[in-house]
């Protein structure tokens with residue numbers, strides 16, 4: 301079993317708690333495939349993918365080689381006051397990948413949060429309008445403007461973003477309109493159009509609607525299939541831009557290159573980040589050229605050539621390894637395994653997701669559907685002890701989230717699900733020391 305060690309002590313002493321969203325005292329020493337190894341030489345199968353960062357796993361040879369080659373030229377080139385080819389190459393690739401027959405450009409930043417902030421600034425500047433609409437439960441970043449756009453209780457609520465209007469998201473398991481799960485998408489759209497637009501905000505003031513196609517951090521909430529098409533119709537009716545936040549689940553995870561491609565709609569802008577940089581800090585906004593040419597949003601290190609070669613090679617690898625198609629196949633396999641192995645537990649209320657993002661909603665009991673955060677934190681901790689990494693998410697912190705590297709094999713899925721089964725067994729039989737997880741509150745400090 302993992303020993304308390306020097307790195308854990310040093311982390312407690314010198315690393316600011318304000319950066320920490322911890323679920324266990326994991327030390328990362330190295331990684332290979334979908335497995336991370338700690339400083340004691342212990343291996344952990346990674347079902348969390350470092351918060352969906354490691355789509356290609358931990359040692360992709362081509363990405364590594366491209367980074368090394370660029371470092372030999374220089375690590376310094378950016379795009380703010382100069383031009384570099386890796387940034388151009390990546391922008392051209394992203395523009396070509398994004399669906400839609402209109403002029404497109406790309407913007408580069410360093411984190412999903414700064415992409416969400418830049419996109420807000422650009423849509424407001426491009427339209428001359430003053431407000432933005434987003435959804436309760438949404439997660440778009442951890443800077444002030446990202447938090448303002450988000451509606452995640454774990455981020456500390458709704459302190460920022462006075463220009464942002466929040467609308468209910470169509471959760472089919474815990475409907476914001478209790479008793480109406482079936483028509484929840486229509487109810488949410490009508491709430492915006494017939495209530496918000498007629499009370500606190502005219503649609504003429506709304507520059508853009510920002511939305512995740514699966515609200516992951518609020519509990520892997522998958523909206524009904526008609527939601528995105530209805531939202532697109534609403535945007536078209538009132539001349540509002542549609543911005544899809546694909547930072548967490550874009551680039552193949554759902555079984556499509558961009559998650560909204562499942563719904564046959566077009567986006568005006570897409571936000572990308574996390575896995576885009578192949579482990580290096582890189583984010584992007586891709587979309588309508590006239591919007592991206594508006595306002596200013598840049599950093600000294602924007603478009604860093606080393607990050608951009610990593611991004612370009614990451615996209616090439618997704619294509620070369622057929623990871624978009626594979627995510628769908630592996631996701632179905634994972635989902636079947638989870639359902640057959642865990643659904644019978646009284647504390648499992650729902651299992652949902654698309655492709656390789658799956659959530660297990662833990663409840664006090666199936667009838668009440670009351671969130672069970674205590675089970676989530678203990679099971680996640682127990683899994684870590686047993687050699688499996690994953691996190692829990694959710695507005696109430698009760699959903700086990702699985703966002704593994706897209707290269708996860710079916711053998712590894714079998715192994716991970718059997719560890720999960722063991723952890724569920726240990727938890728439900730009372731064989732877990734609950735005090736251990738208590739020091740790791742995740743988002744809910």
Ligand SMILES: Cc1ncc(COP(=O)(O)O)c(C=O)c1O
Pocket residue numbers: 351411412413414416439440441442512516517545546547548573574
């Ligand atoms: C959907 C979504 N948008 C934006 C962000 C913010 O990204 P970052 O943490 O890289 O700033 C996240 C992070 O979890 C996210 O899941």
